[in-house]
Amino acid sequence: MASSQMPKSILKKKTAYPATASSQAKADRDRETAVYHANILKTRKETELDVLLSTETLLDYPTSSQPADNPSVEDATTLKALLKPFQPSDYDALIIERNIENRCGFALCPKPNRKDTSGQKFRFIGQSGRAENFKIVHTAELEKWCSEACARRALYIRVQLSESPAWEREAVESRVKIDLLDEPKSVEMTVAEDLQRLNLNDNAFQHNQQGRADLAMERGDQGFTARNGLVDVKILERNVQRQPEAPSSNEGELSGQFSNMHLALEGHTPSFDTRNKIGHDGDDEMMDWKM
Amino acid sequence: MSADEDRRVKQLEAGNREAARMWRAWRTIHQMVQDRGYTLAEEEVNMSLREFKDKHCSNDGHVSKANMKFSAHPSDDMMRKYSTPPTLREPNPPAPDIGPIWCEFLEADNVGIKHLRTFAQYLSANNFHTGILITSVNITPSALKIIPAVANETRIETFNEQDLLVNITHHELVPKHVLLSKEEKSALLERYRLKDTQLPRIQMTDPVARYMGLRRGQVVKIIRKSETAGRYASYRLCV
Numbered sequence: 001m002a003s004s005q006m007p008k009s010i011l012k013k014k015t016a017y018p019a020t021a022s023s024q025a026k027a028d029r030d031r032e033t034a035v036y037h038a039n040i041l042k043t044r045k046e047t048e049l050d051v052l053l054s055t056e057t058l059l060d061y062p063t064s065s066q067p068a069d070n071p072s073v074e075d076a077t078t079l080k081a082l083l084k085p086f087q088p089s090d091y092d093a094l095i096i097e098r099n100i101e102n103r104c105g106f107a108l109c110p111k112p113n114r115k116d117t118s119g120q121k122f123r124f125i126g127q128s129g130r131a132e133n134f135k136i137v138h139t140a141e142l143e144k145w146c147s148e149a150c151a152r153r154a155l156y157i158r159v160q161l162s163e164s165p166a167w168e169r170e171a172v173e174s175r176v177k178i179d180l181l182d183e184p185k186s187v188e189m190t191v192a193e194d195l196q197r198l199n200l201n202d203n204a205f206q207h208n209q210q211g212r213a214d215l216a217m218e219r220g221d222q223g224f225t226a227r228n229g230l231v232d233v234k235i236l237e238r239n240v241q242r243q244p245e246a247p248s249s250n251e252g253e254l255s256g257q258f259s260n261m262h263l264a265l266e267g268h269t270p271s272f273d274t275r276n277k278i279g280h281d282g283d284d285e286m287m288d289w290k291m
Numbered sequence: 292m293s294a295d296e297d298r299r300v301k302q303l304e305a306g307n308r309e310a311a312r313m314w315r316a317w318r319t320i321h322q323m324v325q326d327r328g329y330t331l332a333e334e335e336v337n338m339s340l341r342e343f344k345d346k347h348c349s350n351d352g353h354v355s356k357a358n359m360k361f362s363a364h365p366s367d368d369m370m371r372k373y374s375t376p377p378t379l380r381e382p383n384p385p386a387p388d389i390g391p392i393w394c395e396f397l398e399a400d401n402v403g404i405k406h407l408r409t410f411a412q413y414l415s416a417n418n419f420h421t422g423i424l425i426t427s428v429n430i431t432p433s434a435l436k437i438i439p440a441v442a443n444e445t446r447i448e449t450f451n452e453q454d455l456l457v458n459i460t461h462h463e464l465v466p467k468h469v470l471l472s473k474e475e476k477s478a479l480l481e482r483y484r485l486k487d488t489q490l491p492r493i494q495m496t497d498p499v500a501r502y503m504g505l506r507r508g509q510v511v512k513i514i515r516k517s518e519t520a521g522r523y524a525s526y527r528l529c530v
Contacts, residue, residue: 052436056404093433100403100431 044167047085051166054082055094058107068109068150069182079107080178083157085166091158095144104146106154108180111146156181306352313354313396314343316455320394320425321361326460327504328369329392335361356398362419364391372472390420396452402430407437407447414445421446421504425455448504459498466515468499471526476510479526493527505529 064072095105126134145151321336375384414422509529517523
Protein backbone atom coordinates (compact mmCIF):
# COMPACT_ATOMS: atom_id res chain seq x y z
CA MET A 1 0.00 0.00 0.00
CA ALA A 2 1.03 3.56 -0.43
CA SER A 3 0.67 4.32 3.25
CA SER A 4 4.20 5.58 3.48
CA GLN A 5 3.45 8.16 0.85
CA MET A 6 2.32 11.48 2.26
CA PRO A 7 -1.08 12.67 1.00
CA LYS A 8 -0.72 15.48 -1.47
CA SER A 9 -1.95 18.79 -0.20
CA ILE A 10 -4.68 20.42 -2.18
CA LEU A 11 -3.82 23.83 -0.80
CA LYS A 12 -1.83 26.29 -2.78
CA LYS A 13 1.85 26.16 -2.15
CA LYS A 14 3.01 29.05 -0.05
CA THR A 15 5.40 31.28 -1.79
CA ALA A 16 7.76 33.32 0.23
CA TYR A 17 5.98 36.62 -0.01
CA PRO A 18 7.30 39.19 -0.15
CA ALA A 19 10.33 37.64 -1.71
CA THR A 20 13.35 39.30 -0.18
CA ALA A 21 15.33 39.87 -3.35
CA SER A 22 12.45 41.22 -5.39
CA SER A 23 11.14 43.36 -2.52
CA GLN A 24 14.54 45.00 -2.31
CA ALA A 25 14.35 45.71 -6.02
CA LYS A 26 10.83 47.00 -5.61
CA ALA A 27 11.83 49.27 -2.75
CA ASP A 28 14.63 50.62 -4.90
CA ARG A 29 12.27 51.22 -7.77
CA ASP A 30 9.72 52.90 -5.53
CA ARG A 31 12.40 55.11 -4.11
CA GLU A 32 13.59 56.02 -7.59
CA THR A 33 10.05 56.95 -8.59
CA ALA A 34 9.61 59.05 -5.49
CA VAL A 35 12.92 60.85 -6.04
CA TYR A 36 12.05 61.44 -9.68
CA HIS A 37 8.73 63.09 -8.85
CA ALA A 38 10.25 65.02 -5.97
CA ASN A 39 12.85 66.39 -8.36
CA ILE A 40 10.18 67.53 -10.78
CA LEU A 41 8.35 69.31 -7.97
CA LYS A 42 11.58 70.87 -6.78
CA THR A 43 12.47 72.31 -10.16
CA ARG A 44 8.95 73.59 -10.47
CA LYS A 45 9.07 75.31 -7.08
CA GLU A 46 12.45 76.82 -7.86
CA THR A 47 11.23 78.17 -11.18
CA GLU A 48 8.14 79.67 -9.58
CA LEU A 49 10.23 81.38 -6.92
CA ASP A 50 12.54 82.60 -9.66
CA VAL A 51 9.62 84.15 -11.53
CA LEU A 52 8.39 85.81 -8.33
CA LEU A 53 11.79 87.33 -7.57
CA SER A 54 12.17 88.50 -11.17
CA THR A 55 8.74 90.11 -10.96
CA GLU A 56 9.83 91.91 -7.83
CA THR A 57 13.00 93.15 -9.51
CA LEU A 58 11.15 94.31 -12.59
CA LEU A 59 8.68 96.26 -10.43
CA ASP A 60 11.31 98.94 -9.87
CA TYR A 61 12.56 99.05 -13.43
CA PRO A 62 13.95 100.95 -15.25
CA THR A 63 16.99 101.79 -13.16
CA SER A 64 17.83 104.76 -15.37
CA SER A 65 15.49 107.50 -16.52
CA GLN A 66 15.95 106.81 -20.22
CA PRO A 67 12.75 106.94 -22.26
CA ALA A 68 11.02 103.72 -23.26
CA ASP A 69 11.92 104.03 -26.95
CA ASN A 70 15.61 104.09 -26.11
CA PRO A 71 16.17 102.07 -22.93
CA SER A 72 19.57 101.71 -21.32
CA VAL A 73 21.60 98.74 -22.48
CA GLU A 74 21.94 97.04 -19.09
CA ASP A 75 18.24 97.32 -18.37
CA ALA A 76 17.34 95.86 -21.73
CA THR A 77 19.70 92.91 -21.34
CA THR A 78 18.57 92.12 -17.77
CA LEU A 79 14.95 92.41 -18.80
CA LYS A 80 15.51 89.90 -21.59
CA ALA A 81 17.29 87.53 -19.24
CA LEU A 82 14.73 87.82 -16.45
CA LEU A 83 11.73 87.33 -18.72
CA LYS A 84 12.94 83.98 -20.06
CA PRO A 85 11.09 81.71 -17.60
CA PHE A 86 7.92 83.82 -17.77
CA GLN A 87 4.63 82.62 -19.16
CA PRO A 88 2.21 85.18 -20.61
CA SER A 89 0.13 84.93 -17.44
CA ASP A 90 3.16 85.76 -15.29
CA TYR A 91 3.82 88.72 -17.56
CA ASP A 92 0.23 89.93 -17.09
CA ALA A 93 0.73 89.68 -13.33
CA LEU A 94 3.86 91.81 -13.68
CA ILE A 95 1.90 94.47 -15.56
CA ILE A 96 -0.78 94.54 -12.86
CA GLU A 97 1.82 94.81 -10.11
CA ARG A 98 3.53 97.68 -11.92
CA ASN A 99 0.21 99.47 -12.27
CA ILE A 100 -0.40 99.13 -8.53
CA GLU A 101 2.91 100.94 -8.08
CA ASN A 102 1.65 103.65 -10.48
CA ARG A 103 4.06 102.74 -13.22
CA CYS A 104 3.54 102.11 -16.90
CA GLY A 105 3.02 98.41 -17.63
CA PHE A 106 6.03 98.25 -19.94
CA ALA A 107 8.97 97.35 -17.71
CA LEU A 108 11.45 99.71 -19.38
CA CYS A 109 9.25 102.81 -19.23
CA PRO A 110 9.98 105.31 -16.44
CA LYS A 111 6.65 107.14 -16.77
CA PRO A 112 3.57 106.62 -14.59
CA ASN A 113 0.56 104.94 -16.16
CA ARG A 114 -2.34 106.95 -17.52
CA LYS A 115 -5.10 107.81 -15.08
CA ASP A 116 -8.64 108.29 -16.20
CA THR A 117 -10.26 110.87 -13.96
CA SER A 118 -13.67 110.90 -15.63
CA GLY A 119 -14.76 107.75 -13.81
CA GLN A 120 -16.15 106.16 -16.96
CA LYS A 121 -16.00 102.41 -17.31
CA PHE A 122 -15.51 102.39 -21.07
CA ARG A 123 -13.82 104.68 -23.56
CA PHE A 124 -14.08 105.34 -27.25
CA ILE A 125 -10.82 105.27 -29.10
CA GLY A 126 -10.28 105.92 -32.77
CA GLN A 127 -8.41 108.08 -35.22
CA SER A 128 -10.47 109.08 -38.22
CA GLY A 129 -14.11 109.28 -39.14
CA ARG A 130 -14.63 105.73 -40.34
CA ALA A 131 -16.74 103.53 -38.09
CA GLU A 132 -14.42 100.53 -38.14
CA ASN A 133 -11.57 102.62 -36.80
CA PHE A 134 -13.42 103.18 -33.57
CA LYS A 135 -13.32 100.79 -30.68
CA ILE A 136 -14.94 100.67 -27.28
CA VAL A 137 -12.31 99.78 -24.74
CA HIS A 138 -12.42 99.11 -21.03
CA THR A 139 -10.86 102.01 -19.17
CA ALA A 140 -8.82 99.65 -17.00
CA GLU A 141 -7.24 98.36 -20.19
CA LEU A 142 -6.13 101.86 -21.13
CA GLU A 143 -4.85 102.67 -17.67
CA LYS A 144 -2.25 99.93 -17.89
CA TRP A 145 0.07 102.02 -20.05
CA CYS A 146 1.43 105.52 -20.32
CA SER A 147 0.84 105.66 -24.06
CA GLU A 148 -0.21 103.53 -26.98
CA ALA A 149 3.41 103.10 -28.03
CA CYS A 150 4.26 101.56 -24.66
CA ALA A 151 1.31 99.20 -24.96
CA ARG A 152 2.68 98.03 -28.31
CA ARG A 153 6.16 97.57 -26.82
CA ALA A 154 4.86 95.57 -23.86
CA LEU A 155 2.59 93.34 -25.92
CA TYR A 156 5.37 92.79 -28.46
CA ILE A 157 7.25 91.03 -25.66
CA ARG A 158 4.19 89.18 -24.44
CA VAL A 159 3.60 87.36 -27.71
CA GLN A 160 7.19 86.08 -27.66
CA LEU A 161 6.78 84.35 -24.31
CA SER A 162 6.17 80.63 -24.36
CA GLU A 163 2.79 79.32 -23.23
CA SER A 164 4.25 76.21 -21.65
CA PRO A 165 5.55 76.58 -18.10
CA ALA A 166 9.31 76.92 -17.77
CA TRP A 167 9.80 73.68 -15.84
CA GLU A 168 8.48 71.54 -18.66
CA ARG A 169 9.80 73.40 -21.64
CA GLU A 170 11.79 71.55 -24.22
CA ALA A 171 15.49 72.11 -24.56
CA VAL A 172 15.04 74.10 -27.75
CA GLU A 173 12.27 76.24 -26.42
CA SER A 174 14.14 77.40 -23.35
CA ARG A 175 16.79 79.05 -25.51
CA VAL A 176 14.32 81.41 -27.14
CA LYS A 177 15.62 84.94 -27.48
CA ILE A 178 13.32 87.83 -26.66
CA ASP A 179 13.45 90.91 -28.85
CA LEU A 180 12.32 94.38 -27.93
CA LEU A 181 10.29 96.52 -30.29
CA ASP A 182 12.66 99.40 -29.61
CA GLU A 183 16.13 98.10 -28.92
CA PRO A 184 18.61 100.41 -27.18
CA LYS A 185 20.05 102.84 -29.71
CA SER A 186 23.38 103.85 -28.21
CA VAL A 187 26.33 103.77 -30.58
CA GLU A 188 28.44 101.18 -28.79
CA MET A 189 25.46 98.91 -28.51
CA THR A 190 24.71 98.90 -32.21
CA VAL A 191 28.33 98.14 -32.93
CA ALA A 192 28.40 95.40 -30.32
CA GLU A 193 25.22 93.94 -31.69
CA ASP A 194 26.57 93.95 -35.22
CA LEU A 195 29.66 92.18 -33.98
CA GLN A 196 27.53 89.61 -32.26
CA ARG A 197 25.51 89.04 -35.36
CA LEU A 198 28.72 88.65 -37.31
CA ASN A 199 29.87 86.06 -34.81
CA LEU A 200 26.61 84.22 -35.03
CA ASN A 201 27.05 83.44 -38.68
CA ASP A 202 30.71 82.54 -38.54
CA ASN A 203 31.11 80.78 -35.31
CA ALA A 204 31.28 77.03 -35.66
CA PHE A 205 30.19 76.61 -32.07
CA GLN A 206 26.96 78.45 -32.64
CA HIS A 207 26.33 76.38 -35.71
CA ASN A 208 26.92 73.22 -33.72
CA GLN A 209 24.48 74.36 -31.05
CA GLN A 210 21.82 75.02 -33.62
CA GLY A 211 22.38 71.61 -35.14
CA ARG A 212 22.02 69.97 -31.77
CA ALA A 213 18.84 71.85 -31.08
CA ASP A 214 17.43 70.75 -34.43
CA LEU A 215 18.34 67.16 -33.68
CA ALA A 216 16.67 67.37 -30.29
CA MET A 217 13.54 68.70 -31.93
CA GLU A 218 13.58 65.94 -34.52
CA ARG A 219 13.90 63.25 -31.86
CA GLY A 220 11.04 64.77 -29.90
CA ASP A 221 13.20 65.62 -26.92
CA GLN A 222 10.85 66.38 -24.06
CA GLY A 223 12.96 68.61 -21.88
CA PHE A 224 13.66 67.91 -18.22
CA THR A 225 11.08 65.18 -17.72
CA ALA A 226 12.42 63.05 -20.54
CA ARG A 227 16.10 63.83 -20.06
CA ASN A 228 15.99 62.57 -16.50
CA GLY A 229 13.09 60.23 -17.09
CA LEU A 230 12.36 56.93 -15.44
CA VAL A 231 12.65 55.09 -18.71
CA ASP A 232 16.20 54.90 -19.92
CA VAL A 233 15.94 55.39 -23.65
CA LYS A 234 19.04 54.66 -25.71
CA ILE A 235 19.02 55.36 -29.39
CA LEU A 236 21.02 52.89 -31.42
CA GLU A 237 21.74 53.02 -35.11
CA ARG A 238 20.52 49.98 -36.94
CA ASN A 239 23.42 48.09 -38.37
CA VAL A 240 22.53 46.61 -41.75
CA GLN A 241 24.83 43.80 -42.77
CA ARG A 242 23.49 42.50 -46.10
CA GLN A 243 24.24 43.96 -49.44
CA PRO A 244 21.89 46.66 -50.64
CA GLU A 245 19.64 45.43 -53.35
CA ALA A 246 17.69 47.38 -55.93
CA PRO A 247 13.90 47.01 -55.74
CA SER A 248 12.71 44.38 -58.18
CA SER A 249 10.30 45.30 -60.90
CA ASN A 250 8.74 41.89 -61.37
CA GLU A 251 5.48 42.15 -63.28
CA GLY A 252 3.47 39.73 -61.17
CA GLU A 253 4.75 41.05 -57.90
CA LEU A 254 3.93 44.56 -58.88
CA SER A 255 0.38 43.81 -59.91
CA GLY A 256 -0.11 41.96 -56.64
CA GLN A 257 1.12 45.03 -54.86
CA PHE A 258 -1.19 47.30 -56.77
CA SER A 259 -4.27 45.33 -55.80
CA ASN A 260 -3.86 45.97 -52.13
CA MET A 261 -1.78 49.07 -52.17
CA HIS A 262 -4.64 51.01 -50.61
CA LEU A 263 -4.32 48.82 -47.53
CA ALA A 264 -0.65 49.58 -47.07
CA LEU A 265 0.35 51.42 -43.90
CA GLU A 266 3.69 53.08 -44.48
CA GLY A 267 4.64 50.37 -46.96
CA HIS A 268 3.47 47.47 -44.84
CA THR A 269 0.39 45.54 -45.82
CA PRO A 270 -1.28 43.98 -42.84
CA SER A 271 -2.66 40.53 -43.51
CA PHE A 272 -5.65 39.18 -41.67
CA ASP A 273 -6.66 35.61 -41.39
CA THR A 274 -9.68 36.30 -43.56
CA ARG A 275 -10.89 32.75 -44.03
CA ASN A 276 -11.08 32.07 -40.34
CA LYS A 277 -12.84 35.28 -39.67
CA ILE A 278 -15.54 34.77 -42.24
CA GLY A 279 -16.29 31.34 -40.83
CA HIS A 280 -16.98 32.74 -37.40
CA ASP A 281 -18.57 35.97 -38.42
CA GLY A 282 -22.23 35.22 -38.20
CA ASP A 283 -21.86 32.70 -35.41
CA ASP A 284 -21.80 34.33 -32.10
CA GLU A 285 -21.95 37.93 -31.11
CA MET A 286 -20.49 37.06 -27.71
CA MET A 287 -17.38 35.60 -29.24
CA ASP A 288 -16.41 38.50 -31.43
CA TRP A 289 -13.46 39.32 -29.22
CA LYS A 290 -11.90 35.99 -30.19
CA MET A 291 -10.69 36.97 -33.69
CA MET B 292 -32.07 122.34 3.34
CA SER B 293 -29.30 123.66 1.17
CA ALA B 294 -27.38 121.45 -1.22
CA ASP B 295 -24.25 121.91 0.83
CA GLU B 296 -25.87 120.70 3.99
CA ASP B 297 -27.46 117.82 2.13
CA ARG B 298 -24.08 116.67 0.92
CA ARG B 299 -22.65 116.89 4.40
CA VAL B 300 -25.43 114.77 5.84
CA LYS B 301 -24.96 112.18 3.15
CA GLN B 302 -21.25 112.08 3.78
CA LEU B 303 -21.83 111.64 7.48
CA GLU B 304 -24.24 108.78 6.84
CA ALA B 305 -21.77 107.04 4.55
CA GLY B 306 -19.08 107.54 7.16
CA ASN B 307 -21.34 106.04 9.82
CA ARG B 308 -22.04 103.01 7.70
CA GLU B 309 -18.35 102.55 7.00
CA ALA B 310 -17.55 102.98 10.70
CA ALA B 311 -20.09 100.31 11.63
CA ARG B 312 -18.59 97.94 9.09
CA MET B 313 -15.08 98.47 10.33
CA TRP B 314 -16.19 98.11 13.92
CA ARG B 315 -17.68 94.70 13.18
CA ALA B 316 -14.52 93.53 11.44
CA TRP B 317 -12.46 94.92 14.32
CA ARG B 318 -14.59 93.04 16.84
CA THR B 319 -14.42 89.76 14.90
CA ILE B 320 -10.65 89.90 14.51
CA HIS B 321 -10.29 90.49 18.24
CA GLN B 322 -12.57 87.58 19.03
CA MET B 323 -10.58 85.44 16.63
CA VAL B 324 -7.27 86.32 18.23
CA GLN B 325 -8.73 85.66 21.67
CA ASP B 326 -10.27 82.35 20.62
CA ARG B 327 -6.92 81.19 19.33
CA GLY B 328 -5.55 81.62 22.84
CA TYR B 329 -3.74 84.97 22.78
CA THR B 330 -4.20 87.24 25.76
CA LEU B 331 -6.34 90.30 25.15
CA ALA B 332 -8.09 92.57 27.61
CA GLU B 333 -11.87 92.17 27.75
CA GLU B 334 -12.46 95.86 27.06
CA GLU B 335 -10.42 95.57 23.88
CA VAL B 336 -12.52 92.67 22.63
CA ASN B 337 -15.90 94.03 23.67
CA MET B 338 -15.39 97.58 22.48
CA SER B 339 -18.68 99.33 21.76
CA LEU B 340 -19.35 101.16 18.52
CA ARG B 341 -19.21 104.52 20.30
CA GLU B 342 -15.80 103.79 21.78
CA PHE B 343 -14.58 102.56 18.42
CA LYS B 344 -15.74 105.76 16.73
CA ASP B 345 -14.03 107.88 19.35
CA LYS B 346 -10.81 106.03 18.84
CA HIS B 347 -10.57 105.46 15.13
CA CYS B 348 -12.80 107.97 13.39
CA SER B 349 -11.85 111.47 12.35
CA ASN B 350 -14.24 114.40 12.82
CA ASP B 351 -16.03 113.94 9.50
CA GLY B 352 -16.88 110.34 10.40
CA HIS B 353 -14.24 108.78 8.19
CA VAL B 354 -12.48 105.70 9.58
CA SER B 355 -8.70 105.97 9.52
CA LYS B 356 -7.27 102.51 9.18
CA ALA B 357 -3.72 103.72 9.69
CA ASN B 358 -3.88 103.13 13.44
CA MET B 359 -6.13 100.08 13.35
CA LYS B 360 -3.45 97.63 14.40
CA PHE B 361 -2.65 95.67 17.51
CA SER B 362 -0.46 92.90 18.82
CA ALA B 363 -1.05 90.12 21.32
CA HIS B 364 1.01 87.52 23.13
CA PRO B 365 0.13 83.86 23.50
CA SER B 366 -1.25 82.79 26.84
CA ASP B 367 0.32 80.01 28.89
CA ASP B 368 -2.53 77.72 27.93
CA MET B 369 -1.79 78.29 24.29
CA MET B 370 1.92 77.69 24.81
CA ARG B 371 1.07 74.38 26.44
CA LYS B 372 -1.23 73.44 23.60
CA TYR B 373 1.43 74.03 20.97
CA SER B 374 4.32 72.47 22.89
CA THR B 375 5.88 69.16 21.90
CA PRO B 376 5.87 66.57 24.68
CA PRO B 377 9.31 65.17 25.57
CA THR B 378 9.95 61.62 24.44
CA LEU B 379 12.58 59.07 25.37
CA ARG B 380 14.51 59.75 22.23
CA GLU B 381 14.20 63.51 22.56
CA PRO B 382 14.05 64.54 26.21
CA ASN B 383 14.45 68.22 25.32
CA PRO B 384 11.88 69.01 22.65
CA PRO B 385 12.06 72.29 20.72
CA ALA B 386 10.15 75.29 22.05
CA PRO B 387 6.52 75.60 20.93
CA ASP B 388 6.20 77.06 17.45
CA ILE B 389 4.14 80.02 18.51
CA GLY B 390 4.82 83.63 19.39
CA PRO B 391 3.44 87.15 19.40
CA ILE B 392 0.85 88.01 16.77
CA TRP B 393 0.40 91.26 14.84
CA CYS B 394 -2.86 92.33 13.20
CA GLU B 395 -3.13 95.20 10.80
CA PHE B 396 -5.83 96.73 8.62
CA LEU B 397 -4.49 97.87 5.28
CA GLU B 398 -5.92 100.86 3.50
CA ALA B 399 -5.19 100.45 -0.19
CA ASP B 400 -7.23 100.18 -3.35
CA ASN B 401 -4.95 97.48 -4.69
CA VAL B 402 -2.78 95.14 -2.68
CA GLY B 403 0.29 93.97 -4.53
CA ILE B 404 3.69 92.40 -3.99
CA LYS B 405 5.12 95.56 -2.43
CA HIS B 406 2.50 95.75 0.32
CA LEU B 407 2.96 92.15 1.37
CA ARG B 408 6.74 92.46 1.21
CA THR B 409 6.69 95.49 3.52
CA PHE B 410 4.33 93.67 5.84
CA ALA B 411 6.64 90.62 5.95
CA GLN B 412 9.64 92.86 6.58
CA TYR B 413 7.83 94.64 9.40
CA LEU B 414 6.94 91.30 11.00
CA SER B 415 10.44 89.87 10.87
CA ALA B 416 12.02 93.16 11.96
CA ASN B 417 9.84 93.25 15.08
CA ASN B 418 10.06 89.50 15.76
CA PHE B 419 6.40 88.79 15.30
CA HIS B 420 5.75 85.12 14.84
CA THR B 421 2.44 85.52 13.04
CA GLY B 422 0.88 88.38 11.13
CA ILE B 423 -2.70 88.91 10.06
CA LEU B 424 -3.34 91.34 7.24
CA ILE B 425 -6.90 92.53 6.72
CA THR B 426 -7.60 94.13 3.38
CA SER B 427 -10.69 95.63 1.82
CA VAL B 428 -9.88 94.24 -1.64
CA ASN B 429 -8.58 90.96 -2.95
CA ILE B 430 -4.84 90.54 -2.93
CA THR B 431 -3.27 89.89 -6.35
CA PRO B 432 -2.32 86.24 -6.95
CA SER B 433 1.36 87.00 -7.42
CA ALA B 434 1.44 88.86 -4.11
CA LEU B 435 0.00 85.80 -2.37
CA LYS B 436 3.04 83.85 -3.56
CA ILE B 437 5.14 85.94 -1.18
CA ILE B 438 3.54 84.12 1.77
CA PRO B 439 5.13 80.71 1.11
CA ALA B 440 8.38 82.44 0.12
CA VAL B 441 8.76 84.02 3.57
CA ALA B 442 7.17 81.09 5.43
CA ASN B 443 10.37 80.14 7.24
CA GLU B 444 10.74 83.62 8.72
CA THR B 445 7.20 84.54 9.60
CA ARG B 446 3.68 83.27 9.16
CA ILE B 447 1.29 85.52 7.27
CA GLU B 448 -2.46 85.11 7.13
CA THR B 449 -4.72 87.33 5.09
CA PHE B 450 -8.39 88.07 5.51
CA ASN B 451 -10.88 90.13 3.62
CA GLU B 452 -12.85 92.73 5.60
CA GLN B 453 -16.02 91.38 4.10
CA ASP B 454 -15.41 87.93 5.56
CA LEU B 455 -15.00 89.33 9.06
CA LEU B 456 -18.28 91.22 9.28
CA VAL B 457 -19.83 88.34 11.20
CA ASN B 458 -18.10 85.83 13.40
CA ILE B 459 -18.86 82.57 11.65
CA THR B 460 -18.13 80.45 14.72
CA HIS B 461 -21.09 82.07 16.48
CA HIS B 462 -23.51 80.75 13.89
CA GLU B 463 -25.74 77.98 15.19
CA LEU B 464 -24.92 75.65 12.30
CA VAL B 465 -21.18 75.83 12.95
CA PRO B 466 -20.25 73.20 15.57
CA LYS B 467 -17.64 73.85 18.19
CA HIS B 468 -14.07 73.19 17.05
CA VAL B 469 -11.42 72.50 19.66
CA LEU B 470 -7.76 72.22 18.78
CA LEU B 471 -5.98 69.20 20.26
CA SER B 472 -2.47 69.49 21.63
CA LYS B 473 0.19 67.12 20.37
CA GLU B 474 -0.13 65.02 23.50
CA GLU B 475 -3.89 64.75 23.11
CA LYS B 476 -3.46 63.89 19.46
CA SER B 477 -1.12 60.99 20.16
CA ALA B 478 -3.43 59.78 22.93
CA LEU B 479 -6.34 59.85 20.48
CA LEU B 480 -4.43 57.95 17.83
CA GLU B 481 -3.34 55.37 20.38
CA ARG B 482 -6.85 54.99 21.77
CA TYR B 483 -8.35 54.23 18.38
CA ARG B 484 -5.20 52.56 17.00
CA LEU B 485 -5.09 54.88 14.01
CA LYS B 486 -2.51 56.53 11.90
CA ASP B 487 -3.24 60.23 11.59
CA THR B 488 -3.95 59.89 7.88
CA GLN B 489 -6.81 57.56 8.74
CA LEU B 490 -8.73 60.37 10.41
CA PRO B 491 -11.32 62.37 8.51
CA ARG B 492 -9.85 65.58 7.13
CA ILE B 493 -10.40 69.29 7.18
CA GLN B 494 -8.82 71.61 4.65
CA MET B 495 -6.51 74.42 5.68
CA THR B 496 -8.61 76.74 3.53
CA ASP B 497 -11.79 75.80 5.39
CA PRO B 498 -13.28 78.99 6.89
CA VAL B 499 -13.22 77.63 10.42
CA ALA B 500 -9.69 76.27 9.93
CA ARG B 501 -8.61 79.72 8.75
CA TYR B 502 -10.36 81.28 11.74
CA MET B 503 -8.45 79.01 14.10
CA GLY B 504 -5.20 79.30 12.17
CA LEU B 505 -4.84 75.53 11.82
CA ARG B 506 -1.62 74.11 10.51
CA ARG B 507 -1.07 70.97 8.52
CA GLY B 508 -1.03 67.92 10.80
CA GLN B 509 -3.05 69.40 13.64
CA VAL B 510 -6.22 67.64 14.79
CA VAL B 511 -9.45 69.38 15.80
CA LYS B 512 -12.19 67.90 17.88
CA ILE B 513 -15.59 68.85 16.51
CA ILE B 514 -18.42 68.71 19.01
CA ARG B 515 -21.89 68.61 17.50
CA LYS B 516 -25.30 68.37 19.04
CA SER B 517 -26.89 65.04 18.45
CA GLU B 518 -30.55 64.11 18.91
CA THR B 519 -29.74 60.61 20.07
CA ALA B 520 -26.49 61.00 21.93
CA GLY B 521 -26.74 64.54 23.21
CA ARG B 522 -23.27 65.39 22.05
CA TYR B 523 -21.19 63.80 19.38
CA ALA B 524 -17.48 64.38 19.01
CA SER B 525 -15.59 63.71 15.83
CA TYR B 526 -11.99 64.41 14.99
CA ARG B 527 -10.51 65.86 11.85
CA LEU B 528 -6.95 66.15 10.65
CA CYS B 529 -5.94 69.40 9.00
CA VAL B 530 -4.41 68.89 5.57
